[in-house]
Amino acid sequence: MKPRLPLLAVITLGLGAALFGGCNTYHYYDIDTQAMAPVTEIQISTMVFCQLVVSGAASDTIGLAQGTGCPPLGFPDIGTIEYATFADSGQITFTFNGYYMMEVDPNQLCTTAFTTLTASDQITQMGTITLTSFNETNCPPHIGTQSQ
């Protein structure tokens, strides 16, 4: 009976993992952020800190700082971020927030936009966040940028 012990352990652990852990599959959401007129390249270049807030079927807050999308390196296509989650049902919303300073402050918010996708069995979904407005009151052009 002893040689059967490992096999029984594997089966037991497998069944236990299947019962208690469930079967998860990664789902990927490729979120492309773009700027659209009247937002200008000069305006978005003033953003030094950005956030991607995930809400709904998944929940997360991702900070984008130097080298990770903020300040944006491209225009009008700021770039694509891939978000992985096990969520396969419900609505999942991606909100992009651009800030004038390195802190999350509503008074420093330059621009915000979001997109909502429906989570499903589809492994990869693509969405686009389009920045169509810019608050110059909160985010005045930098002096160096203004001279250009």
Next chain:
Amino acid sequence: MLPRRKRTHASQVGLGLALVASALLIVAATPWSAARAAEDDEAPKASVPDAPQVEDTDKPKDKSLLAQTPADAAVAKKNQSDNEAFYQKWQFWAVSGAIAVGVVAAIWGSITLYHSLNGGDVRPCNPAFIHCYGQGEPN
């Protein structure tokens, strides 16, 4: 002249007893009769000559009967194996090794299965992307 005594029955019995006692005394006193009686008590001697004391007379003369048979070797081997400690037997190490390998395989399989059931490895991040985030991502 005195009258002739008449012999009684009691005197006749006494005379007989005296004769028997005399005969017994004669036989017991004779030397050759005692030796003969002693010889009669001894067991008759064997006709075969005496064997040396160290020689085993029960030992069979046929050498083939003394040679070890395969059954004797098997019995001796079994007795030897019975006297071995459990950790000196190869079966112990075979079973222990199998159990150890099985446990390691079970742990590895369980971890792999658990990891697989939990989505496995997240796919590599596309270098064209700014970054990849979320579950399973190293961040």
